[in-house]
Amino acid sequence: MTAKKPLRIGLLGFEGLMALDLVGPIDAFTSAIAEEPDGQIASCYEIVIIGLTSRPFTSESGVVFKPHKTIRNAPHLDTLIIPGGRGLRVPETQKRAAEWIISQAAKTRRIATVCTGTFGLAATGLLDGRKVTTHWRHAQDLARRFPQLKVDPNALYLKDGKFYTCAGITAGIDLSLALIEEDFGPRVALSVARELVVYLKRPGGQEQFSEPLQFQTRSSDRFADLAVWIQGHLRQDLSAEGLAERACLSPRHFTRRFKEAFGATPATFVEDARLREARERLTLPEQTIEGVADSVGFKSADAFRRAFERRYGLRPSSYRRHFVLRAK
Helix, strand or coil, X not given: CCCCCCEXXXXXXXXXXXXXXXXXXXXHHHCCEEECCCCCEEECEEEEEEXXXXXXXXXCCCCEECCCEECCCCCCCCEEEECCCHHHHCHHHHHHHHHHHHHHHXXXXXXXXCCCHXXXXXXXXXXXXXXXXXXXXXXXXXXXXXXXXXXXXXXXEEEECCEEEECCCCHHHHHHHHHHHHHHCHHHHHHHHHHHCCCCCCCCCHHHCCCCCCXXXXXXXXXXXXXXXXHHCCCCCCCHXXXXXXXXXXXXXXXXXXXXXXXXXXXXXXXXXXHHHHHHHCCCCCCCHHHHHHHCCCCCXXXXXXXXXXXXXXXXXXXXXHHHHHHC
């Protein structure tokens, strides 16, 4: 699919939103470009911030945004995204937002929420009976306030029909990448991920560190698929030979192609993936160093400690202590 006519993405703006819930998706969609048949480069998306009023609104962190349009003169949208934030849980704001969302639902191809934006969409009744997620800290409250929802607190992001919901804050970027891939394919999404220096498809978040993504688009690029598969199978044989067999290539050809695609050898890529995942699991309660090492595929705890210290400059136990103290 080429970007002959940019898809219009509307993001709802309101007083007291979470700034990154708005800015993260905006930067992801703005970074998506595609090549036209004539070789010209074009933007894949047009971004419109739609305010509940025409006045500038202030985020929780104090950043002030000016809307492009309001709910009274908003243009037709391909996709509507509803950020989270304390403001959307204010009854008056939530009611006004819900009424407008209902008026747009039938003529909008996709509606997505970021973090606690799920509360605003849930207030419309459009999510009744559907499987949804939100930031893990607010999942229980969401289920209590809207018992008609099937709340999954362990998903990074979910799709149910035309509705998409995702977990906290940076998960909005993960969801945006998935939507970009859905629209324009894995190559465009991967270029955005590289531009933003994030995963193309992150294999979990918060309490889901040990689980693969529950919403995963299929890729026509064997290496993009393989990268995602690696993230979800860290305990398996991830040698260059084993991965080459999975990719149906000779080990030598596979290693060369893999390095061209990711700028690293398979061994370095796999070690990076294991260490990133281990770093996250170390912050979870009741996890031993040995257990974390085994869960991400290291042959021994000593091998894990050496690799971790080489990469991050401190031992796993020191990293855990630092994280726990900082969290307190």
